[in-house]
Amino acid sequence: MEEARVGILQSQRAIARESGWLEEQAAAARASAQAALPDEQQARAHLDAWHRLAQASRRIELNGQAVSQELGRMDELEAEVRASILSLQILLSEEKLAGLRLHLRQDLFAQGQRALGQKH
Numbered sequence: 001m002e003e004a005r006v007g008i009l010q011s012q013r014a015i016a017r018e019s020g021w022l023e024e025q026a027a028a029a030r031a032s033a034q035a036a037l038p039d040e041q042q043a044r045a046h047l048d049a050w051h052r053l054a055q056a057s058r059r060i061e062l063n064g065q066a067v068s069q070e071l072g073r074m075d076e077l078e079a080e081v082r083a084s085i086l087s088l089q090i091l092l093s094e095e096k097l098a099g100l101r102l103h104l105r106q107d108l109f110a111q112g113q114r115a116l117g118q119k120h
Contacts, residue, residue, distance in 0.1 A: 001074060015064060
């Protein structure tokens with residue numbers, strides 16, 4: 001799980017960098033549209049580019065948020081797995097202790113039987 005988390009976090013950082021670049025390109029397209037305003041056709045082309053880039057940026061942002069939420073769920077699942085592992089370790093320890101108690105009682109009983117047998 002840890003390897004997957006590290007990989008996802010690295011991927012998220014790379015996506016954030018690319019998303020930042022995409023936002024810069026959208027802002028540049030919008031500025032170009034404003035600069036080309038006397039030429040309505042050229043301004044419209046820049047606005048179309050800005051609109052497409054802004055939509056792409058928003059989709060990336062939403063997908064990034066979804067991945068972050070999934071990472072949070074992974075953290076919760078990891079905590080549940082760790083709790084289950086600890087519970088199993090406790091059960092194994094209890095089982096070992098029960099076995100040890102049984103062997104001690106058997107040894108004590110056997111010693112008692114030998115002691116009784118030696119007296120007779």
